[in-house]
Amino acid sequence: MSDVIELNEIEAVADYREDWQRLLSVTPGGTFFRSLEWLQVYWKHFAADQKLRVLIVRDGGEVTGIVPLCVRRIKSKFGLCRILTFPFDDWGSFYGPVSAHQKTTLRLALKYIQQSRRDWDLIDLRCVDRVGFDRGATEQALLEESLSYETLLWSQTACVNLQQNWEQYLDSRSNRARKTYQCSEKRVQQEGKVEYLRYRPAGAAKGESDPRWDLYDQCEEIARQSWQGRSKTGTTLSHTSVAPFFRDAHELAAQAGAVDLNLLYVSGRPAAFNYNYIYDGLVYSLRMGFDPHISIKGAGCVLMGRMVKESMQRGDRILDIGPGSLEAKQNWYTSVENSYRYVHYSATSVTAKLMQLSHQFADWYRDRFSNEASSDCQTLCHAELPAAQQ
Numbered sequence: 565m566s567d568v569i570e571l572n573e574i575e576a577v578a579d580y581r582e583d584w585q586r587l588l589s590v591t592p593g594g595t596f597f598r599s600l601e602w603l604q605v606y607w608k609h610f611a612a613d614q615k616l617r618v619l620i621v622r623d624g625g626e627v628t629g630i631v632p633l634c635v636r637r638i639k640s641k642f643g644l645c646r647i648l649t650f651p652f653d654d655w656g657s658f659y660g661p662v663s664a665h666q667k668t669t670l671r672l673a674l675k676y677i678q679q680s681r682r683d684w685d686l687i688d689l690r691c692v693d694r695v696g697f698d699r700g701a702t703e704q705a706l707l708e709e710s711l712s713y714e715t716l717l718w719s720q721t722a723c724v725n726l727q728q729n730w731e732q733y734l735d736s737r738s739n740r741a742r743k744t745y746q747c748s749e750k751r752v753q754q755e756g757k758v759e760y761l762r763y764r765p766a767g768a769a770k771g772e773s774d775p776r777w778d779l780y781d782q783c784e785e786i787a788r789q790s791w792q793g794r795s796k797t798g799t800t801l802s803h804t805s806v807a808p809f810f811r812d813a814h815e816l817a818a819q820a821g822a823v824d825l826n827l828l829y830v831s832g833r834p835a836a837f838n839y840n841y842i843y844d845g846l847v848y849s850l851r852m853g854f855d856p857h858i859s860i861k862g863a864g865c866v867l868m869g870r871m872v873k874e875s876m877q878r879g880d881r882i883l884d885i886g887p888g889s890l891e892a893k894q895n896w897y898t899s900v901e902n903s904y905r906y907v908h909y910s911a912t913s914v915t916a917k918l919m920q921l922s923h924q925f926a927d928w929y930r931d932r933f934s935n936e937a938s939s940d941c942q943t944l945c946h947a948e949l950p951a952a953q954q
Contacts, residue, residue, distance in 0.1 A: 566628075568676040569620040574607045577618050583627040588843075590664040593697025595848060596822035596841040597656040603632055605816055606651055609809040613637060615683070617648070619673045621663070629669025630662040635683050642918045648677065648684035652691060656841075656848055657721040657884050658698075658903055659691040666701035667708075674709045685913040687711070689906040690718050702906055711908045714923070718905040722890055722897035724883040726847075730873040733898075741895035745869050748862025755859055756831030760870045764842060767821025775818040779825055780811070783837040783851075790853040801839065801851045810851075817841060828854075828867040836863040838871055845881035868896060 571577050577584075577600065584600040596602055607616065614634045621629035634651040637644050652659045663669035677687070692702045694715075706713045724733075734742060752758055763779055765772040784802050787793065792800035801810055817823045824840035824847055836854035840847050854864040875883060885893050890900060909916040 566621065566623045566672055568672060569622065570676070570680070571618040571620065572616050574604060574611075574616060577603065577616075580620060580627065580630070583620075584630060584662060587627070587630060587662045587664070591662050592664075592666065592699070593658060593660075593693065593846065594662070595656065595658070595843045595846055596817055596820065597652065597659060597848075598632075598662050599820060599822070599843075601816040601820050601822075602813070603651060605809065605812045606653075606655075608812065609806075610651075610653070614651070616651070619676060621669050621672050628663060629665065629672070631669060631673040632662070633673075640915070640919060642915050642922075645686060645915050645919065646684045647686045647688040649688040649690060654691065654719070654887070656850075657691065657719070657887055657901070658693040658696070660693075660698055660702070666698060667704045670702060670705035671708050674705055674711060678709065678711075682910065682912065685910050685916040686919070687713075687906075687908040687910075691903045692718075692906060693901060694904045696901060706906060706908065714907045716905040716907065718903045719887040720890060720900050720902055721887040722885040722893040723899050723901050724872060724885065724896055725898045726845075726872070726875050726880045726883055728876065730876055733872070733876065736898070737895065744862075744895060745865055748865040749869070751861035752830060752835075752859055752863050752866050755861055757829075758866065759829040759832075760867065760874075761827045761829065762871070762874060763823070763825040763827075765818050765821060765823055768819045770821065772821070773819045775815050775823070776825070779827060780814055780839075782827060782834040783825065783839050786834055786837045786855045787851065787853045789855040789857055792851075792853050801853075826867060826871045828863055828870070830859050830863060833858050835859045836867040838867055842880070845879065847875060847880055847883045849883065849885045872896070 581600055588594045588599055591598060614636045617633040617635060619631040619633060620627055621631070632651055633648055635646055635648050637646055650659045660666060661669045661673070689702060692698050694700060694702065703715070761779075763776055765774060767773060784807070787801040793802055795803065798805045801807065814823065822841050822843055824842040826838040826840070827834055828836040834855070835858040836852075838849060838852040840849050852864065854867075872883060885897060887903070890897075909920040
């Protein structure tokens with residue numbers, strides 16, 4: 565017999581650490597972002613104005629799934645709107661339940677949500693890889709619980725298939741892409757001795773959890789010297805508003821065996837970095853950059869090439885270069901994967917009804933007349949995120 569336990573305090577979630585680790589290991593497309601460690605550090609830094617609702621799904625007393633959720637208040641043109649969503653904020657590409665049985669876990673969670681207190685106007689499930697590891701589980705769960713929904717394209721991420729050898733991969737690149745990489749290798753080597761370092765500790769369970777702060781500090785310094793040091797987005801590795809968050813996440817990722825830190829040195833000086841998370845052969849490129857004071861001949865390009873080649877030799881499966889800026893990544897990716905947003909409007913919320921009608925009108929107007937309504941529609945679809953994550 566199945567039941568659901570709701571947890572509203574992050575301290576209480578820690579009691580399910582072993583179950584969480586066990587389930588993550590069998591979750592299709594599981595990443596560090598779906599780990600308890602990630603949720604703990606995220607909640608430590610971004611819990612303000614959010615309410616935690618972690619749903620523990622059990623079958624006969626055994627924990628079979630976990631659905632991390634939170635209630636957040638966002639601004640809309642109709643006033644404040646409460647959304648029940650994943651505690652994720654687009655830090656990575658994809659998110660979802662922690663379970664080997666995605667549809668069943670989400671369906672039981674949705675059933676519980678409908679029967680429990682209504683503290684939301686919208687159920688807003690973002691960053692779902694509908695045709696990837698999700699395999700339609702989110703849609704099926706919503707349908708089986710008779711919840712109407714809208715499906716919206718949320719983002720696109722560039723991926724590299726690592727299950728091939730370097731020669732095959734390089735041959736599949738355009739002539740321009742190959743020449744760009746090969747020229748970068750030659751030009752950077754003319755500047756001095758080039759060395760590539762990759763640090764990937766296996767985690768505390770295997771006696772390898774040293775965060776190597778010396779290496780992390782080098783990545784942070786390169787970010788500070790690059791364009792990221794002048795960026796005002798508030799999301800770069802060296803930005804004061806999120807640097808403590810990244811550092812806390814790095815420490816926990818090292819303990820979990822999820823750190824994949826890459827550095828390129830030119831004449832002994834750190835010239836470029838690529839900081840990733842790794843889980844079960846899935847590599848996510850969190851942040852990257854190069855120091856123009858050390859090399860402007862393509863150090864970042866050289867590092868990317870060597871990292872991809874070494875990942876193939878290691879047996880990694882997929883490199884997710886991250887969402888957005890697809891044109892800048894076109895030399896590298898082998899596919900572009902979509903993430904989707906599933907929205908269910910509460911039938912008892914006036915705000916939700918107004919938002920739904922506004923969205924329907926925008927769609928009708930765009931289809932009938934022009935694309936002029938699309939900007940307003942996008943504003944509605946991309947509900948406001950906390951400033952640190954925009």
